[in-house]
Amino acid sequence: MSNEGCGAPAGGFTVTADAAGKEAIVEGHVTVGGAPASTGYARLRGSDDEFVAEVPLGEDGGFRFFAAPGEWTLVVLAPGGVREERVVPAAIGSVTKVEVAV
Amino acid sequence: MSRSDVLVDADWVESKIGEPGVAIVEVDEDTSAYDKGHIPSAIKIDWKKDLQDPVRRDFVDKAGFEALLSERGISNDDTVVLYGGNNNWFASYAYWYFKLYGHSNVLLLDGGRKKWELDSRELTTKVEPRPATAYAASDQDSAIRALRDEVVSSIGAKNLVDVRSPDEFTGRLLAPAHLPQEQAQRAGHVPTARNIPWSKAANEDGTFKSDDELKELYGEAGVDFSKDTIAYCRIGERSAHTWFVLHEILGQANVKNYDGSWTEYGSLVGVPIELGEAR
Numbered sequence: 001m002s003n004e005g006c007g008a009p010a011g012g013f014t015v016t017a018d019a020a021g022k023e024a025i026v027e028g029h030v031t032v033g034g035a036p037a038s039t040g041y042a043r044l045r046g047s048d049d050e051f052v053a054e055v056p057l058g059e060d061g062g063f064r065f066f067a068a069p070g071e072w073t074l075v076v077l078a079p080g081g082v083r084e085e086r087v088v089p090a091a092i093g094s095v096t097k098v099e100v101a102v
Numbered sequence: 103m104s105r106s107d108v109l110v111d112a113d114w115v116e117s118k119i120g121e122p123g124v125a126i127v128e129v130d131e132d133t134s135a136y137d138k139g140h141i142p143s144a145i146k147i148d149w150k151k152d153l154q155d156p157v158r159r160d161f162v163d164k165a166g167f168e169a170l171l172s173e174r175g176i177s178n179d180d181t182v183v184l185y186g187g188n189n190n191w192f193a194s195y196a197y198w199y200f201k202l203y204g205h206s207n208v209l210l211l212d213g214g215r216k217k218w219e220l221d222s223r224e225l226t227t228k229v230e231p232r233p234a235t236a237y238a239a240s241d242q243d244s245a246i247r248a249l250r251d252e253v254v255s256s257i258g259a260k261n262l263v264d265v266r267s268p269d270e271f272t273g274r275l276l277a278p279a280h281l282p283q284e285q286a287q288r289a290g291h292v293p294t295a296r297n298i299p300w301s302k303a304a305n306e307d308g309t310f311k312s313d314d315e316l317k318e319l320y321g322e323a324g325v326d327f328s329k330d331t332i333a334y335c336r337i338g339e340r341s342a343h344t345w346f347v348l349h350e351i352l353g354q355a356n357v358k359n360y361d362g363s364w365t366e367y368g369s370l371v372g373v374p375i376e377l378g379e380a381r
Contacts, residue, residue, distance in 0.1 A: 039219050043306075051301030052267055053278050056135070056187060056216075066277075068269050077306065079222045 024090035027064035028098035030076050036061035037102075040078030047071060065090075076100050105313060108197075108350040109212045112223060115183055119143050125176045125232065128215065129186040129196040139225030141185065141218065145174050145232060149192045149339070153199055159366075167203050167239045175232020178205070185211035185218070188339075189308040191300075195342035197350075198359055202247060204240025210346065216308040246349065248332045248358035250366055253292060254373055261331035262295035263320075265344045266364065270336070271297040273377040276368075277336060285336065286368025290375040292334070296324045297380055300340040303347045316347055324380075327354060334360035334367070 026044065030037040042063035043054035052072065055063050065072075067090040076084045088098050118124045119142050126144040128136045136146040147153065152170055155162055162170065176182060182200060186193035193214055200208045211218070219225070248256075256262060269275040273289035291297065302319055303311055310316070325331065331348060333341040338361030349357040360367075367373065 041216060041220075046268070050268055051299060052269070054189070068274055075306070077216075077220060079220055 022092065023066045024069045024092050025064060025095040026067050026072065026074065026088050026090050026098060027062070027095060028074075028100065030057055030061040030063070030078065030084075030100045030102070032078055032080075032082060032102045034101075037076075037078045037082075040076060040082065043075045043077070045073040045075060047073075049073075074098055074100075076102075078102070103350050103353050105310075105351045108208075108210060108346070109310065110183060110209045111212050112218055112221060115141065115185075115211050116223070118181075118183065123180055124183060125174075125180045126183045126185070127174075127176075127196070129184055129192045130188070130215075131192055132187070135187050135215065137227065139227055142224060142226045142228070143230050144185075145230075147174065147196060149195060153196065159362075161199070161202075161242075161361075164203065164239045164241060168237045171237035171239070172235050175235055176237060177235040178238060179207075181207045181209065183209045183211060185214045187215045189216060189301075189304050189343070190214035191339045191343050194346045195339040198246065198342040198345055202242050204243065212310060213308040220307060245356070246345070246358055248334075248360040250360075250362050250370065252358075253332055253334070253360050253362075253367065256330075256332055257292060257374065258294045259329075261325045261329050262292050263325060263331060263333045263341075263344060263348075264291045264295040264297050265300040265333055265335045265341050266291075266297070267299055267301075268297060270364070271295075272379060285365045288368045288375055290368070290377045291364075291380075292367060293374045293376045293381075295334075295376075295380065298323045298325070298344070300335070300343045303344060310347065310351060313352065316352055320348065320352075330356040330358075332358045332360050334363040336364045337361070338363045 037057050038059045040057045044052040044065050046052055069091050071089050074086045074088050082102050084100050088096050090096055126141055128140050128144050129147045133148050184193040184197050197208050197210050264271050271291045276289050333344045335341040341359050345359040348354045
């Protein structure tokens with residue numbers, strides 16, 4: 001998988017030990033009815049509702065973002081009209097875990 | 103060119119599945135998405151492996167494009183319907199690419215793979231190769247592709263539309279927030295560029311906003327529709343999405359995509375760069 005594009009690999013990139021110390025990471029999983037949401041999308045919006053990034057959910061319903069430090073709104077979209085929002089913080093050198101159960 | 107000439111909805115695509123003369127093509131960076139499930143009868147094109155020169159930083163040449171489409175079974179007369187993930191970023195890039203090499207009948211599925219998935223429409227893992235053809239491409243259409251020298255000479259003269267996120271534009275990030283931070287040597291933007299993120303042109307389900315909304319968006323952000331325009335992002339695929347909006351949906355003349363984009367510009371020696379908000 002290329003990391004040169006602006007694309008959105010399912011579930012995001014693997015976090016290396018090096019990256020984990022330098023990046024502000026937001027990651028987590030989405031479940032619908034108790035099962036992983038393997039089809040769906042997670043997107044980050046900024047404080048002024050500005051779109052920041054979007055990834056398709058992985059097979060395990062997982063997602064990961066490399067964000068700038070700050071507060072973001074996580075939006076989860078899935079079939080059946082599922083749409084959930086969460087406010088999440090991000091800080092350099094830490095991994096913010098978000099579990100979304102619908 | 104207008105919206106109805108270039109965009110189709112999912113119902114239309116469903117009605118064309120398996121129809122002779124129609125080639126449905128999924129274009130993603132991550133081709134595992136296609137392998138996991140794709141629109142029935144769709145073939146895949148990998149934006150990098152198939153469309154980029156394996157050695158130089160450039161497109162495959164005309165002969166390479168001809169070989170690719172011939173092998174994938176696309177003929178000059180086929181209606182090519184493109185769709186993909188990432189809100190059609192790479193499908194828009196492929197659309198622009200097909201136009202660059204002169205394919206006349208290309209359409210984009212509004213909403214792309216995302217809307218198709220969110221609507222729970224049929225996806226299949228069955229691969230249906232198309233019989234090989236003898237595709238003949240045109241020479242590249244330089245009217246829709248900007249190279250770096252033209253970008254530098256356009257500062258303060260043409261509309262420069264930077265479609266990256268505000269954090270990339272201002273120099274706080276070098277890449278979108280879902281990727282490791284890397285690539286260009288310097289952060290920032292081309293002086294006089296307006297920051298109009300691609301995402302403002304799309305609804306949450308990946309479909310394009312209405313013509314009126316789009317005109318208002320670009321007009322209010324400072325795009326002078328009487329001037330020529332160059333769009334750029336980081337590697338040219340998000341800006342292909344905006345090129346599609348301006349040139350194909352809104353019918354603006356003289357819109358180019360700068361596919362070298364920030365990974366090239368931000369690594370050039372001696373060119374002007376601005377940081378912070380647009381001035």
